Amino acid sequence: MTIHGAIEAGGTKFVCAVGAAETGSLRTATIATRDPDSTFAEVAAFFEDAADLGPVSGIGIASFGPVGVDPASPDYGRILATPKPGWEGTDLLARVRAFRDVPLAIDTDVNAAALAEVAAVGGDLRQLAYVTVGTGIGVGLVSEGRAVHGIGHPEAGHILVRRHPAHGDFAGTCPFHGDCLEGLAAGPAVSAAWGSPASELPADHPFWAVEADYLAQLCMTLFLTMAPERIVMGGGVMKQERLLPLIRARTAELLGGYVQGARDMAAMEQRIVGPACREPSGLVGAFLLAERAARHHAGTASRI
Numbered sequence: 477m478t479i480h481g482a483i484e485a486g487g488t489k490f491v492c493a494v495g496a497a498e499t500g501s502l503r504t505a506t507i508a509t510r511d512p513d514s515t516f517a518e519v520a521a522f523f524e525d526a527a528d529l530g531p532v533s534g535i536g537i538a539s540f541g542p543v544g545v546d547p548a549s550p551d552y553g554r555i556l557a558t559p560k561p562g563w564e565g566t567d568l569l570a571r572v573r574a575f576r577d578v579p580l581a582i583d584t585d586v587n588a589a590a591l592a593e594v595a596a597v598g599g600d601l602r603q604l605a606y607v608t609v610g611t612g613i614g615v616g617l618v619s620e621g622r623a624v625h626g627i628g629h630p631e632a633g634h635i636l637v638r639r640h641p642a643h644g645d646f647a648g649t650c651p652f653h654g655d656c657l658e659g660l661a662a663g664p665a666v667s668a669a670w671g672s673p674a675s676e677l678p679a680d681h682p683f684w685a686v687e688a689d690y691l692a693q694l695c696m697t698l699f700l701t702m703a704p705e706r707i708v709m710g711g712g713v714m715k716q717e718r719l720l721p722l723i724r725a726r727t728a729e730l731l732g733g734y735v736q737g738a739r740d741m742a743a744m745e746q747r748i749v750g751p752a753c754r755e756p757s758g759l760v761g762a763f764l765l766a767e768r769a770a771r772h773h774a775g776t777a778s779r780i
């Protein structure tokens with residue numbers, strides 16, 4: 477069996493794995509994200525230890541953003557403007573190549589997750605959006621089997637939304653835009669506006685309808701712009717099980733029947749869903765990136 481390496485590089489933790497997308501991880505390790513030198517020392521040690529499982533044919537990286545995803549740009553594989561101290565400009569591909577010279581590929585964690593979610597349902601979806609609602613709001617897009625890139629990667633977590641009256645004049649927490657979607661509805665915004673993290677708000681708290689309204693505005697925008705067959709909702713905040721049905725109902729209401737099937741709640745249940753992957757979608761996506769790098773571009777860092 478051919479095995480691959482996967483790294484899900486996050487702002488709070490790096491998850492490393494050896495295995496394959498289809499069969500799952502054979503071994504994983506979770507490493508706290510510190511400065512790049514000490515973090516990558518641990519990543520290298522993981523792959524060293526995992527050498528007994530056999531050589532990896534490629535390594536895929538699903539990274540927090542913003543990150544350079546255009547192989548023609550000098551920024552390819554580098555972390556761009558980030559508030560995370562010490563990480564701006566870090567060349568993730570070079571850091572991995574320093575300990576393992578195999579084909580490498582990188583994309584955002586959410587684009588990788590979107591690729592994994594397409595694969596998890598047999599690969600025959602034309603358009604899919606993966607949304608994570610956690611410390612930030614990230615959106616990955618796959619169109620016709622490829623992750624969407626253009627001027628960098630999509631950043632739909634920062635769209636402007638219509639403010640919910642319950643938020644009053646709350647300024648929002650996005651350092652770039654204040655009250656964009658992420659600034660109103662990601663984890664830090666929840667704590668700032670409601671006085672407790674989302675994980676501690678009871679299921680019957682009025683907050684959940686407000687959160688659903690904002691996320692439904694994102695879903696509406698995604699349906700209207702890319703017509704996805706499926707929007708997958710993941711991330712820590714989505715662990716509140718009440719949220720998904722609220723988002724479906726509010727999205728249907730906002731769309732007003734304007735998108736095919738939008739009034740049909742059975743159809744909406746197929747279109748706005750939780751993750752289908754058995755492991756974290758970003759990690760599975762990193763395996764897929766590794767597979768593609770190994771298959772198509774042996775020996776060189778590649779665009780997927």
Ligand code: ADP
Pocket residue numbers: 486487488609610611612662663664673674675676711712713714715716
């Ligand atoms: P990150 O974005 O850093 O990867 P997560 O996706 O785990 O992190 O999201 C963290 C957020 O998820 C926090 O704001 C936390 O309050 C929220 N969260 C975690 N567990 C739950 C839960 N069971 N219900 C609702 N919110 C949760």
Ligand code: ZN
Pocket residue numbers: 633634650651652653654656657658659
């Ligand atoms: Zn923003």
